[in-house]
Amino acid sequence: MIRLGLDIGGTFTDIFALDESTHEIFTFKIPTDPAALHQSAIAGIKKLFTNLKVSSHQLRYIAHGTTVGTNAVLQRRGVKTGLLTTRGFRDILEIRRLTRPPEMLFNPLETPPEPLIPRYLVKELDERINYRGEVIKPLNEDQVLQTVEELARQGVKSIAVCLLFSFLNPVHEQKVAQIIKNSFPGISVSLSSDVLSEIREYERASTTMINAYIAPIIQSYLETMVKEIQDLGLHKDRLYIAQSNGGLTSTTTIMKRPITALESGPAAGAVAAKLLGDILNFKNLIAFDMGGTTTKACLIIDGSPRVTLDFSVGGKTSTGRSSRGSGFPVAVPMIDLAEIGKGGGSIAWVDENQLIRVGPQSAGAVPGPACYGRGGEEPTVTDADLMLGMLNRNKPLGGEIYLNYDKAEKAVMDKIARPLGFNSIEAAAAVYKITTSNMADAVRLISVESGYDPRDFVMVCFGGAGPLHGWLIMQELKVSRMVIPKYPGLFCSLGLLAENVVHDYVRTLITEVNRADIATLDEIFHQLEEKGNEDLQADGIPESKRLFFRTLDMRYVGQLYYINTPVKEVRLNDAVQRFHRLHEHHFGHSFPENSVEIVNLRVKAVGLLPGISFRKEARGKRSPRDALSGKRKVCFPDSDLVSCWVYERSKLVAGNLIEGPAVVEQLDSTTVIPPSMVAEVDAYGNLHVQRD
Known part of the structure; x- marks a missing residue:
């Protein structure tokens, strides 16, 4: 049987398929059609059937990540x-x-x-x-x-x-x-x-408000998707939709509460980063995802992605607790992502103060960056990357799009360089640095401003453009190690296959802990768990594969906001001590002598799916020189053009060590290694980039 992860991005639709019997992995990208996203999804499924010569009955399920709801809010097209x-x-x-x-x-x-x-x-x-x-x-x-x-x-x-x-x-x-x-x-x-x-x-x-605003759009999209997959011979129950909490659910559930799928695709990237951390034994990670339209960052603490109950969307930055007031609150459980409107397709422009700005406007998939040659005339981050030599002008991007250097240079020259008196390379380098600096700020938002030091974390860079810019963010934040997954441009679609079915439930009951009735609390928890059992039963999850996690929203008496606190059984003394520690961590102080009250009781119901694992390869005998495909000059910001060896990633083997400056190319992304860093291939095919 085959499981399929299907993630529709602003530029490409990513396909990651796993054959459960042979553990073979199949990946490919197809251009996204912004006017008909469901057609991009169906085209991906059909391409899978054609390439692998399989039929619909061999497909166990499809895990689908979509940004339909997010785009409707950000573009105000609900x-x-x-x-x-x-x-x-x-x-x-x-x-x-x-x-x-x-x-x-x-x-x-x-x-x-x-x-x-x-x-x-x-x-x-x-x-x-x-x-x-x-x-x-x-x-x-x-x-x-x-x-x-x-x-x-x-x-x-x-x-x-x-x-x-x-x-x-x-x-x-x-x-x-x-x-x-x-x-x-x-x-x-x-x-x-x-x-x-x-x-x-x-x-x-x-x-x-947001749920109502996007509901007809999500419902129409999913109804069309269900009809299309049924025409391919698939039952609608084999289509799971990714949620913002890092779990999957049925199309029926999403149609009732589309708000839960607001950040479904990006959340899958955090799940994939957690999986990678588990494999490599890294517990604290910064998941950094730069795609064609937006950039997302998330912290993974002690092996779990941070989840927030206080997300904000529709402002300058979509994020959790760190930026209250910047947009519209979304109070359902969501993986705490900091999201900014900057990606490979983000447009660079000069404002009224003669300063270079990047985004949030995007060239999208159509017409796309100027270098796509599809009629786009605005300079984008991808155009700057191409001009600096970081992208290959002679190899198709994503295996589909050849890049036109002359069109990129003209756009940068006309819109950035000439108005400011720069040459085209200086302008491209400025766009690159500004973009990367803005993305480093997004990482600070979810780390430094939340009480975490980036130097204590390993950074996982993915998305089509993440490995292009990761080294400079790593350098700016003084992160010691950066890991580039084996499939960086398909990492979110991989993460979809690592997700389980998840349902969240909540009940408000405001009571001081010292006055709480244990029997009442236990009864409410049991009622929520019973609802979870009903929903997981409807999802086809056997009883042996069901897990339930209880938490309490707690605060000091007199406070407005609360902290979600794990609880086992109904041991309130343990929960209170845990709450004091969490308060100390988040705010730098706690009040153990003050009364604590419960606000909400929550249950997370999890239905376990097969998951995904990777083969460990023995240390290879081939030299990195065997993976060389050429040499080209790259302009690193604040330096002259540097001659770099170019490596074909598919030919690298475990144990290969690459000294910067170098460029590593693959179908779904390009990794840049600056002069001061080295990269080593691990037993799972990941690249570990560190200072030399």
């Missing part, structure tokens, strides 16, 4: 959405929180992004449920119908419903949904009690 809320709370999306990210603290002209739902589409309902979950003002059903009719006339295609204290009693929200479905079946409905059934009104409203 459907027209309305919000129904309790009377008196119409401005909840406008008021937000008082927290401001660093870039707004000292710039009064810097403003947060406009809500995805404009104020005129936010309507109030006459109803009220109190803090005990008791109905103190019944829902006016006639008013609901009139209000929805008004939204429908205004062209609304999706409605978010977020009523006060619905996480304690969802009866009013459920009635609103019933009225909408009966009278306006064409309008999509997202209930906060389904999307995020927990305390914190603004975060619940924001998360439900």
